[in-house]
Amino acid sequence: MAGEGDRRAGLEVGRRSRLLDELRSGGDGRRSVAVALVSTVVFFAIVFFAITHAPGWPQVRSQFFNWHEFKSTFPEIARAFVVNIKIFSIAEVFILVFALFLAVLRSLPGPVFFPLRALAIVYADIFRGIPTILVIAMLGFGAPALGLSYLPKSVIFWGIVSLVLIYSAYVSEVYRAGIESIHPSQEAAARSLGLSRWQTLRRVILPQAVRRVVPPLLNDFIGLQKDTALVGTLGAIEAFQQSQIDTNATFNFTAYLSAALLFVAITIPLARFTDWLIARDRRQRQSGGATL
């Protein structure tokens, strides 16, 4: 009986979301759900009790969890959050393309291409080495100061440029790992059919490489979505900057909570989606198929 339940629970792992798996893992389905539920309720009751009975709680509640403040700041911050969405949607497209270009540069074989490979390596080293906020500050304040009339002055533009430069360095490494994970025999097969090096890359290597790195790519995009808040340091009115304005005006920190909720509302679904993709990938590999 228990064995049967075990097996069924085991089969369902991976088909549901990770949270549900967590609930179901270990033993007889219904009983473990009940245990998990009770222990969750008890755990949060204790945490809730501890926090609400802390001596500073009334103060914190009015400073951080102020319903009135939340209601009055949330719409404004939500409107500002559209700027964050704009920043990362535009940046993501450019990152995907530019990073792929860098990864391809870096995987060019032969001594002729050494300068290009070296350039790609130096690029990745530099932009992975500098803190994001520094690049944003240097470009965001420096580039417009050059006074070149043909360069845009918008801080959002320069924020996007900075994020593209930095995230491309990370994402190109992800792509490169994918390219290197494709067995050389695939290239030999393609070349032996008369496909050129470029055709081989485009038709055989990259399609397989990109499929393999979708989960880590999404992981990087979760990071990117959060880092859009750094563009606010240039003075762009995005969610973080707006919440700071509100906080400064009212001396109440509930606005930060509004901004945090907005970020979480988009990053958590993406994180769950990433988990789901990884689980699906693992399942497919276990059933013998290497493709996604």
Next chain:
Amino acid sequence: MSDALVVEGVSKSFGRHEVLRGIDLSVAEHEVVALIGASGSGKSTLLRCINLLEPIDGGRIFLSGEEITRRRDVNDVRRRIGIVFQSFNLFPHMSVLRNVTLAPRDVLGLSRRDADERATALLERFGLAEKRNEYPDRLSGGQQQRVAIVRALAMQPELMLFDEVTSALDPELVAEVLNVIGELAAGGMTMVIATHEMSFARDIADQVCFLDDGRILEQGKPQEIFTSPREPRTQQFLQRIIEAKRL
């Protein structure tokens, strides 16, 4: 007499290790040549050199009288030579049909329709028609290897190279692949076959070359090589094969 392939004094080293030490070989049109010899004797390397997957260090190779080792356009040479590998090397992200039509479309510039037609005809001929939309990981090893052969044939090559194509297969799947190669031989395809299947080599080959340590030590009709080998090394090799019940 016209030679489809002439290999002249070809040598190849990997670092300090000399893999080929002056190989001479002529393959006439419609001729089937079997390369036999122990693992590491240079059979695979010779095949990879012939279709320019490995650059050679010395010697020359001619395809239909034209030297290919000095040409700059390797892709043009490769499209005329088909090769099938031990490990199939199908493209796992493409259906059987796309595997077969990729090179005809991208390299030969065939329209999708013409390429599909050509591929379908070949798949039908080798009993793979109903697998055309499957992905490689859904096929048995024997089926995958047959698809790999079809993929090479779709380029209508002048010469086919087979690099131990049954070595990675379960014993019961070997026959279906060998039958395909047999059918190609009957159809007059010029082929160079590196193989460990001695009885197959004996039945199908017009010429058998025994490779030992990067040289063709002995060469002749299958009857001569398999029944009365001259060289002690050949005798030794065949003796071991017989003991392993592979002949």
